[in-house]
Amino acid sequence: MAEIEQQLRALLAIPPNYRVLFLQGGASAQFGLLPLNLLRTGQCADYLDSGHWARKAIAEARRHAPVNIVASGAAEAFTALPPFERWQLAPDAGYCHITSNETGNGLQVHDFPDLAVPLVADMTSDFLTRPVPVERFGLIYASAQKNLGVAGLCLVIVRDDLLRAPPRGLPAAFSYAVQAEQDSRFNTPPTFALYVAGLMLRWIARRGGLAAMATAARERSRRLYRRIDTSEFYRCPQQPADRSTINVCFQLADARLLETFLARAADDGLLNLRGHGAIGGVRASLYNAMPLAGVERLTAFMNDFERLHG
The missing domain is CATH 3.40.640.10 (Type I PLP-dependent aspartate aminotransferase-like (Major domain))
Structure with a gap:
């Protein structure tokens, strides 16, 4: 110890x-x-x-x-x-x-x-x-x-x-x-x-200590929030100044598509995206071990899903 x-x-x-x-x-x-x-x-x-x-x-x-x-x-x-x-x-x-x-x-x-x-x-x-x-x-x-x-x-x-x-x-x-x-x-x-x-x-x-962890967290979350905010298909109601760099929570504009989104994401190897049980929606948890490639794969899936269902 x-x-x-x-x-x-x-x-x-x-x-x-x-x-x-x-x-x-x-x-x-x-x-x-x-x-x-x-x-x-x-x-x-x-x-x-x-x-x-x-x-x-x-x-x-x-x-x-x-x-x-x-x-x-x-x-x-x-x-x-x-x-x-x-x-x-x-x-x-x-x-x-x-x-x-x-x-x-x-x-x-x-x-x-x-x-x-x-x-x-x-x-x-x-x-x-x-x-x-x-x-x-x-x-x-x-x-x-x-x-x-x-x-x-x-x-x-x-x-x-x-x-x-x-x-x-x-x-x-x-x-x-x-x-x-x-x-x-x-x-x-x-x-x-x-x-x-x-x-x-x-x-x-x-990997560079906490300053490097913070830089990586900001970049991962920035890319995901940018994908959400440039679409009317997805929405993040949290005020930008208070948004988490670790747990990105968002919703689909058409809530009826949530279960389909989660199922298709799982089929694509994107797991554990269901929002907290008390709140719902979608949650992407970007803890230290999550590579930037994981966010890129998620945003690519979101692009494809919107093209199919938007």
């Missing part, structure tokens, strides 16, 4: 006053563990309501603490992110939570605010796809299965001053402070997931 942590610190330029924890349970487990670990008595938690995964985090946090919604994109059907100027932060908040990339809604936070309270981010789906100013955050967490390997591992990067003795009733294995004290070895860590993560970190470093 020491080698993996060293690689991660080098890629993300993690300051020395942050601890890196290698935990089990995935990001969904952190939805409940965040308020239990970070809030003091009498504090609430601020949350940005940006889409499907933010709402999952909010629902779980509410089981453990008062939650203040600083802003919501619901009125726009989550086709845009509320600008920071509209955020209403609570004076008694212990932290402010954001979801950096909404996989189902196709939205991504591109600029991170500098807040008076610790900024906490679920970065599961765009972790290691771009450089991140870690010093602006109190805590970052991310499951590994998108860009860092296999399911079963969750990384937590937490600032030292947020590590507190676990509150009464919180199992020690779920305490960030205890896990930091034990170097993530309070219980047996997910060894195979860690091994794969080490391989992925070396792969990213050999």
